[in-house]
Amino acid sequence: MIKRSVLYAGTMAAAVLAGSAAHAERGSDGELKILFWQAVSTLNPYLSGGTKEEYSSSMIIEPLARYNEKGELVPTLVTEIPTLENGGVAKDLLSMTWKLKTDVKWSDGTPFTADDVVFTWKYCTAPDGGCAQRAQYEGVKNVEAIDPHTVKITFTEPKPYPYSAFIGAQSPVIQKKQFENCVGPAAPGCTSANFGPIGTGPFVVKDFKANDVITYVANPNYRDPAKPAFATVTLKGGGDAASAARAVLETGEFDYAWNMQVEPEVLATMVAAGKGKLVTAFGTNVERIVLNWYNPDPALGDKRSTKEAGPHPALSDPAVRRALSLAIDRDIIDEAGYGEAGKPTCNIVPAPEAFNSTKNDSWCLKQDIEGANKLLDEAGWVKGADGIRAKNGVKLSFLYQTSTNSVRQAVQELVKDMWSQIGVGAELRNISASVFFGGDPASPDTFQKFYADVEMYTNNFSGTDPEKYLAEWMCNNVPAPANGWQGQNIPRYCNPKFDELLAVLSKTAEPAKREEISKQLNDMLTEEGAHIPLIHRGNVSSHSLTLEGVKINGWDSELWNIADWSRKK
Template sequence: MKRWQWLSLFAALALFVAACGSGTVDTTTDGSATTGTGAATTDATTGTTADGTATTQPTGTGEAGSGGEFIAFQWQGPSQANAYLSTGTKDLLAGSLVLEPLAEFDPAGQLVPALAAELPTQENGGIAADFSSITWTLQEGLLWSDGTPVTADDVVFSWEYCTNPETGCVADFATVESVVADDDLNVTITFTEPQPYPFTHFVTYTYPILQRAQFTDCAGAGADACTEQNFAPIGTGPYMVTDLRPEDIVTYEINPNYRGIAEGKPFFGSITIEGGGDAEAVARSVLEIGEGDYAWNLQVAPEILEPMEGAGNGVVLAAFASNVEHLNFNQTDPAEDADRSDFAGGANPHPVFFDNPDLIRALSMAINREELVAVGYGAGGTPTCNIWPSEPAISTNMDACLTQDIEGANALLDEIGAVDSDGDGVREWEGIPLEFDFVTSTNAVRQSNQDLIADYWEQIGVVANMRNEDAGLFFDGTNASDASIWKFFADIQMFTNGSTGPDPQGYMVQYITSQIPESTNAYAGGNIPRYASEEYDALWAQLSGMSLDDPARNEVVIQLNDLIVGSGAIVPLVYRASVSAFANDIQGVGDLNAWDSEYWNIEEWTRG
């Protein structure tokens, strides 16, 4: 069986495991399906390569920091290391070596403790009988990297920091009424209404704990100006930032107060994350040249990646979770004026895309998703019509998009009155030519897919003016550049995002109206297409209050998916695997973690 066929098979099996655990009482309330407490587990010391080979990877037991330097290539260079000021994966990864949450997800989608002593359950008294609150208990003896104790008050501060409206925090605490330190080790989160799935806040690398002492003066309007704190936060993780040059390089040294030091963890004494280049270049650096240990996010055409791996210097790991390559259709007007791409309470609609689902459906119908996959992804991708692609809540209601229909797209545009009135080959909508700016990151796969999409649309009388931006600026969560996806100063964007964790509730919340980024909130929020729907907002609120064993819960997720896709704000294209590469001598990685930080267990990594 070919290497990429094996990848597809193992990805499907991984999805099945995650799906089976994601909605069960064992996984989400009593933790009985987990195999560890954030330390090494059986899964953490065995891995699956892209050809399906299971590898045993023994962990070292030497002195902490004795392994020298680990070199990681993140071609999208980090901009900063504070997860609360960026939803860009490149920045979240940089911060995850330093800042930690109370709990995190393992590669199978199972929740495991990080800073917490155990997972709260109703049985151990951690979750209220009516799901109105959750109480977390910190491990005893935790220290910040500066040697001071970690306390429940730091958890309280992290909430205060994020809920200050002037901070520009990207995390959502709308369902949290209060966070209270019961004592030094116990903290209770009380919800505005019962939350049957209470594992959202301070879970995964998107919700880490900040040190009150370091960030006290950074809560509020001065958050962005706290460069020292945002670039080098004091944390509890295995490493500390020594230097961060935005979009370029981040260097780390071992945290002398890390809780695993006595056990010889972490093995590597220093970490260097190098930004720049592109996915193909960093893949070659690890797999062919052998000058690095890890290459992240290898969005590389399969016919290029496979021969690289064949050079024998490294191995490609892949995992499916919830990542979807998609198009965002700006629901606001990106014209260069005072309200550029601002929602402005609904007063600044896009002149063509707003409330025009049939026109966007025609654009979607014209796309050959099978060809996009064949050209850019191989078995590392599959066509999709859903923004939530994971079992058990997969919609089939949008599946017509899986078959390209140029004739049908042309007929639909004719039907709605989008016609070429002047014979120049370009249709108009209410007098406006259907010619749009279409932007994505600089990447060979994305440019090839852009070319294909532009060709499909040309066949239906629509012009796409293609543009690509440096990935470090396109995904810059600080929004310093106008190229940032959160500013969305274009008509159409293409990129990938996905969920941290297998439960869709925390992912679907990003598309509620209050999550729209605009200038008035420093572009904080995940609702990048600026989708506003009272029906969607109400349905998400309904989801957040549903019991996990309610058979109707999956149907509500499907309805949410269908609402936003049906609105035309988002056009899903490809369900993508996460793909990264490791040098052959790197051990202890286990399966690639597509549900959380890929560095989630870096303290276990060694060199053979």
């Protein structure tokens, strides 16, 4: 167990007390207890693509702007959102200018300036830095400080939709002074900074035990002297989704629990206890099965699941990828594991509605065992005595991994049975969520390293425009040893035509054309089998009936407005 304690000098402790005395509302509601059954591994979202890291760190470090519960872009550390109308976005679309608020301080009392914003860009784009959020800075040519409170971003080419860098929980600003010696290959080794970032948000880290528990205290230098209402926050990690739900809905031991991936009928029984409520928001979450386009054979050693390993011996066949999707009954999976909190989908970009494609629904949404078998027959995959198909000595038998969760294990069993009907075998494996989503480059069990044939998880994107999300499937975002396994192109999909079309999207201003191109990119990923989308998931969390101010958000961190949470009096 790794433990980090953030020790406060007497001046900071005095500041906390002074702030509490001068502004009675700050800290007046005592302790807030949050439960993440997927434990947090780091508080630096640039070193992890996991939602749990993005949410837990969003209480500390903030972006220039974020999305509210309606999907609207709102200022956080700036005075306004730059637009063509207010002159913040240049007429040639080659640059944008942000005006920083002048009253923002870091939690250590030093001024928040444009230099910190410039540094954050350099940090994430540094060679060999392994930045998990590099796609957020795609197309950024330069970031410069015009003055201490003005930042200019210049793009490599006209950027009709410029809202990506420094926006949302995936792209916060980090302090230059704290991280300036943590750039490039040095980034993962900066444990003190990664476990206790200095921030501008409502809370400060007091104590961090990786994969276990985090203790926060109210930031004495937070820009609103009356907030946050809670003096401390305890964020506990571990367990499972069902026990997390029970701790809020039945026992009342915790105030808030994230990600209630629990069978609908089980949740209904818990809610009946009368201690808490469920809150749901449909954003862009999609539960998907990802197919490994590289060979993950353990005999390949360090080369496994890398370009050097070569194509996957079976999943490189388009017929196999299509057959695996055809064999799945998404309606059964939805009914068994999600109920009203899920919708069958064939898209990796299911929302907003204007971006939701229907092109693949005709072949993908309904199970077609006969069609899947025919595809494999025609492709020369022949069933053996054991019922498993093979071709040229390669068997259609896959290691299928996911995180430990009762719903996911139930889905694994359902999919295994469905695939058996087309002559495909599956060895099921589940890994602790804190490890699977942890992003530790030394671990063989992370979803980024992908030492399996297929794996299943949920991912999403912040905001309402999918350009930066779709950029994750570019060839240069494949996880590899050179980038610390932090690339977000998990299937190792690489199609130059996809990259070219994405470049067209980045230059397109007309909303209808952006929607059309985004759908085309989405359709390519599904048609070519980069993944098998299963369920468009609602964000389902639970909170105590004594908790006020919660606004469930499907477009950003669920904890985006935690400064406004309070206890009912």
